[in-house]
Amino acid sequence: MNMHAQPQRTLAETALIDAFGERLSLLPGDGAVMTKRDDAIEAIKHGLPTRRIESWHYTDLRRLLTKVPAFEAGAVGKALAPVLEGSAVLPVLNGVSNAKLPEIEGVTVQRLSEKLTDGSIAPGLDRYGDDDAIGALNTAFVADGYFVDIADGTELEKPIELQNLQAGGQSHVRLLTRVGGGAKAIVVERQTGEGDEALVSSVSQLVVGDGAEVTWLIVQEQPDTATHLAQFKAHIGKDAKLTLFVMNAGGKLVRQEVVVRTTGEGADFKLRGINLLAGDTHTDTTMVLDHAVPHTTSTEVMRNVVTGKARGVFQGRINVHQYAQKTNAKMACNTLLLSDDGEFSTKPELEIFADDVVCGHGATVTEIDHNHLFYLMARGIDEKSARGLLVKAFVAEVIEELDDEALVEALEVRLDGWFSTHG
Amino acid sequence: MLEIRNLHARIVDDGTEIIRGLNLTVKAGEVAAIMGPNGSGKSTLSYILAGREDYEVTEGDILYNGQSILEMDPAERATAGIFLAFQYPMEIPGVATMEFLKVAMNEQRKARGEEPLKVPEFLKRVKEAAATLNMDINMLKRPLNVGFSGGEKKRAEILQMKLLEPKLCVLDETDSGLDIDALKIVSDGVNALRSPDRAIVVITHYQRLLEHIVPDTVHVLYKGQVIKSGDKSLALDLEANGYAGVIGEAA
Numbered sequence: 001m002n003m004h005a006q007p008q009r010t011l012a013e014t015a016l017i018d019a020f021g022e023r024l025s026l027l028p029g030d031g032a033v034m035t036k037r038d039d040a041i042e043a044i045k046h047g048l049p050t051r052r053i054e055s056w057h058y059t060d061l062r063r064l065l066t067k068v069p070a071f072e073a074g075a076v077g078k079a080l081a082p083v084l085e086g087s088a089v090l091p092v093l094n095g096v097s098n099a100k101l102p103e104i105e106g107v108t109v110q111r112l113s114e115k116l117t118d119g120s121i122a123p124g125l126d127r128y129g130d131d132d133a134i135g136a137l138n139t140a141f142v143a144d145g146y147f148v149d150i151a152d153g154t155e156l157e158k159p160i161e162l163q164n165l166q167a168g169g170q171s172h173v174r175l176l177t178r179v180g181g182g183a184k185a186i187v188v189e190r191q192t193g194e195g196d197e198a199l200v201s202s203v204s205q206l207v208v209g210d211g212a213e214v215t216w217l218i219v220q221e222q223p224d225t226a227t228h229l230a231q232f233k234a235h236i237g238k239d240a241k242l243t244l245f246v247m248n249a250g251g252k253l254v255r256q257e258v259v260v261r262t263t264g265e266g267a268d269f270k271l272r273g274i275n276l277l278a279g280d281t282h283t284d285t286t287m288v289l290d291h292a293v294p295h296t297t298s299t300e301v302m303r304n305v306v307t308g309k310a311r312g313v314f315q316g317r318i319n320v321h322q323y324a325q326k327t328n329a330k331m332a333c334n335t336l337l338l339s340d341d342g343e344f345s346t347k348p349e350l351e352i353f354a355d356d357v358v359c360g361h362g363a364t365v366t367e368i369d370h371n372h373l374f375y376l377m378a379r380g381i382d383e384k385s386a387r388g389l390l391v392k393a394f395v396a397e398v399i400e401e402l403d404d405e406a407l408v409e410a411l412e413v414r415l416d417g418w419f420s421t422h423g
Numbered sequence: 424m425l426e427i428r429n430l431h432a433r434i435v436d437d438g439t440e441i442i443r444g445l446n447l448t449v450k451a452g453e454v455a456a457i458m459g460p461n462g463s464g465k466s467t468l469s470y471i472l473a474g475r476e477d478y479e480v481t482e483g484d485i486l487y488n489g490q491s492i493l494e495m496d497p498a499e500r501a502t503a504g505i506f507l508a509f510q511y512p513m514e515i516p517g518v519a520t521m522e523f524l525k526v527a528m529n530e531q532r533k534a535r536g537e538e539p540l541k542v543p544e545f546l547k548r549v550k551e552a553a554a555t556l557n558m559d560i561n562m563l564k565r566p567l568n569v570g571f572s573g574g575e576k577k578r579a580e581i582l583q584m585k586l587l588e589p590k591l592c593v594l595d596e597t598d599s600g601l602d603i604d605a606l607k608i609v610s611d612g613v614n615a616l617r618s619p620d621r622a623i624v625v626i627t628h629y630q631r632l633l634e635h636i637v638p639d640t641v642h643v644l645y646k647g648q649v650i651k652s653g654d655k656s657l658a659l660d661l662e663a664n665g666y667a668g669v670i671g672e673a674a
Contacts, residue, residue, distance in 0.1 A: 370476070371513055372513055372515050374473075374475055374476070374497060375509070375512070375513040375515065376515075376518075376523070376527075377474075377496065377497035377498040377501070378473045378474070378497045378498075378500075378501055378506075378507055378509075379501055379523075379527040379530075379531075379583060379587065380498055380501035380502040380527055380530050380531040380534065380587065381498055381526055381527055381530045382498045382530065383496065383498060385526065385530065386498070389518055389523070389526065390515070390517075390518070392517070393515065393516065393517025393518040393566075394517060395517075396517045397516055397517040397566075400517070
């Protein structure tokens with residue numbers, strides 16, 4: 001948040017502050033939770049972040065968030081068929097955990113509204129920094145979501161899909177997951193919707209226990225009427241592995257923050273992301289990764305396709321703490337720029353306080369390789385199809401790295417869906 | 424089948440003229456070898472036939488079955504039956520070889536007004552063609568040409584040629600990078616495609632390939648022109664005496 005109060009509140013700021021006053025009595029939570037909510041709305045009263053705040057430099061939220069819709073949403077039908085066949089689906093429809101809770105062996109599922117009411121999640125509602133506007137917005141308004149606890153040593157047979165569906169209006173959702181020591185899980189976080197203007201904030205918090213292995217897929221396919229402000233925060237324990245796959249394929253104004261910390265030696269983090277950007281939209285992926293203990297590893301690969309007047313941002317910050325010797329971190333951001341009006345901004349940052357580490361980053365911006373295009377056309381594939389194949393190939397490479405046939409196939413279906421409407 | 428008339432062409436980027444008044448006729452059923460020293464314009468000619476945009480035809484014409492192809496893009500030429508086996512096949516990460524083969528075959532079928540191949544039929548054709556070229560079918564599960572050795576890439580080109588069944592095949596230095604065994608397999612693959620309604624243009628530096636793919640005609644390309652044509656004995660003559668004699672005669 002800003003250090004100095006803004007001279008005048010924007011329409012959006014005023015609408016959020018007013019809405020808080022009106023909603024307050026409806027929001028679940030005891031005294032501890034209410035204190036967090038009050039702190040959060042105070043932060044918003046100081047103004048939404050502008051480009052003068054470094055971490056928001058490319059996404060001036062104060063300027064870009066021009067309107068805030070009312071809370072009333074349109075009718076949202078029912079949960080969607082999951083991205084991965086056979087998944088246990090936990091739907092949140094228009095901000096409400098709206099399903100009979102599934103029974104999965106080794107897994108405890110609770111509605112977040114209950115945990116807000118009993119105050120047990122109050123400590124987790126803190127912002128992670130002064131510039132955490134998404135955390136503040138979400139803490140102020142969060143009313144529901146899920147808490148999923150996967151017991152130690154549980155190897156999930158079927159994936160879990162957390163489905164956040166919004167039909168216009170506003171919703172603020174939190175999805176908490178604890179994966180116990182030695183457990184294994186695949187989780188899909190699906191963010192989508194339909195209908196009129198929407199403002200969605202969604203915060204996912206994940207704790208990966210020692211020796212656990214988690215693959216977490218964020219599939220964001222919001223309509224181009226939606227503002228989607230999301231945060232994914234994770235702690236990775238000793239010898240634990242987290243693979244986070246982020247697919248942004250929709251939304252009018254999107255910010256996906258990824259805030260990860262390695263907390264135990266031998267922890268490994270992989271971020272793989274694809275941004276499919278079209279129309280007159282703005283999509284920002286911002287990562288802050290803390291290598292906080294020795295002997296931890298990470299790789300981050302982003303692939304971006306920019307068409308139309310779309311604007312994209314990737315900020316990747318890796319902090320290697322003073323005692324985090326033998327850290328090995330590599331980050332790459334590759335962009336395929338397919339239109340003259342599109343743009344993509346990349347800002348890699350490495351802050352290294354340890355002296356025995358391997359860290360690197362690279363960024364490229366390219367167009368379609370004409371040699372490749374010629375080769376495909378020389379086999380009779382017309383120009384449009386050949387371009388389509390090459391663009392798809394550019395992002396499919398990252399998907400194929402997941403090395404799990406069911407996952408790869410499911411994501412390629414999403415990919416084909418995007419190309420069939422935007423290709 | 425192919426008639427090149429007084430062709431002049433240059434590199435678009437810098438205007439360098441590479442092809443300078445080239446004449447060549449290749450009939451259906453014929454195997455024509457084009458030989459010539461480095462820099463004579465052999466590869467350029469193959470690219471121009473395939474329709475690469477980096478080259479611009481400034482004069483003359485290329486007729487394929489009596490029709491000019493200069494206004495056709497590479498995909499249109501390919502669907503019309505022209506195939507270029509590349510000297511350096513492109514590695515294309517992310518495009519699965521099988522997917523590519525299926526798209527290419529079906530796009531060509533579509534352009535000819537034929538139904539797309541059903542998956543079992545497609546797989547059967549690929550397996551059969553791969554077997555004749557001693558190719559491991561598992562290789563085709565990888566991205567197109569990625570991690571293929573030089574020899575594997577050349578075999579993959581011939582595999583595509585077999586599957587696409589073109590009418591005019593242009594082989595650009597298909598022998599380069601092949602060991603003797605691979606050369607034999609690839610040549611057998613090409614020979615199997617010889618037919619009365621198909622023409623094959625073999626571009627090569629060396630006589631070696633022509634021992635396996637015996638040409639009907641041999642043409643010497645030098646400084647962007649065909650300076651001498653003959654039968655297969657011309658290739659033997661070049662092998663024995665080098666290009667200097669022929670070039671000297673022409674000059």
